[in-house]
Amino acid sequence: MNKPYSAASERNREPILALLHEWFADRRHVLEIGSGTGQHAVHFAAAMPQLIWQSSDRAEHLPGIRLWLDDARLPNTPAPLELDVAGAWPPWRYDAIFSANTLHIMAWHEVESLFASLPDITTDDACVAIYGPFNIDGQFTSESNAAFDRDLKMRAAHMGIRDVAEVDALATTAGFNLVEDVPMPANNRLRLWRRRSEVS
Template structure:
């Protein structure tokens, strides 16, 4: 098979990396949830060799991720893990979690499971960074996001752009407080939560 390719991942990789270089400077083990094509894993692991970047996704996406990882042949990208947020999670504890463009694809009960499961896979000083489109106070941040939300709901009724306040409630319920919320290109945001009491 040919390597899968996402033009969006190619475009947003560098803007995301600018922030992750700061936020993950003192991190060591990152679990990426929903690695998709695997492009982000290669891009970020190449740029931040101090990190062990653990990619993961549902079973059907793992072959494509392996193609990217095998071609890059980096020492800090172990084989991707099979991970469905409603299923079993890894036993390892990570000091950082990263996910891009996943929350609006999941059903809300899957988003709830995503956050509820964080306690079991994170260290006491962990942080969580999530990239994608978000609504603020129940409102779309752009006409393009409103159109995207309509497109998502036409694909599947359970999909849709999530509201920042709803997601913050889920994060807070497992001990993570919002530390950064950065507007990104194409009406996306990169949001960082830190475990309560872990410091700045």
Template sequence: MSDKPYSAASERNREPILAVLREWFADRRQVLEIGSGTGQHAVHFAAAMPQLVWQCSDRAGNLPGMRLWLDEAALPNTPLPFEFDVTGAWPAHRYDAIFSANTLHIMAWPEVERLFAGLPAITSADAAVAVYGPFNVDGHFTSESNAAFDRDLKMRGAHMGIRDVAAVDAVAAAAGFNLSEDVAMPANNRLRLWRRRRA
């Protein structure tokens, strides 16, 4: 379908992400993807990991294009995507895994805080949360390309920007999620995993 939305970045990074998620999500069953975008990641990961029910979600404007990818793939483990904005109503279902790619630097920082604060209500006691994207370390960019990307983001919106690992870890910890793994990825990105602390 020529009218499907297309993300070249999603095509480039899907295999490196999948290689890690195969391990991290091996014992998972219900995944909520927050900010599914075009849906390219969803169809690729759901096809490769059929044990997972991969639930897509995003703001309303992205759902029609996402449905084109999901409908074309026609996978049995990708339910209809639903509208989800962290500042609005949250789903009632519980998930044992959360995945999100290239979202934290698009959200305003209060929305990042809201994202993690809301996770306990929709996740199981042993939930895993995996987030992919660029991160700063100790307040510094890890590459010139990330610094340039951050400048571009701020030109698009003053609320955007690459987040620092310590700040995100603190927000996650406050919500009951501890950093478990941090994997360097191509193009100066990272895939980070937090696990929910057992009560």
């Protein structure tokens, strides 16, 4: 089996890492939700050796993630966890959560499940960083994002770019406040929330 490969992951990894270096500088145990190919897990864990980088995804993606982890042989990347956000979550607590290009793939009820589960899997000082395209005030931020959204809906009706206000409402209900919202290349954003006890 050849390792899965995402050109987008290769393109966006350095801009994301530049921010995670700052945001995760005092973190120790990260859960990556929807690790996909595993490229981000290997790259970020190698660049931030103080972190234990826990990858996770649905069962069908785990073999490919394992190939990347096995090739890298990093001491801070445990075996990937099987995780369906609408199902059971791991029994551990993490001080950071990361996810890239997942919210627009999930059905909205799965996005709701993700945020609703955060209080049970995070520490009191946890932060959550999510990368991807977002709408603002119900509007696409670019023509390319509008075209991407049309393509997503052709693939599956439940997919689509999410609006920042709706996502922030879920985060607020889960006890997290938005503290950073950074425009990224290719009309994406990297957004950071912290548990309310940390920002009050």
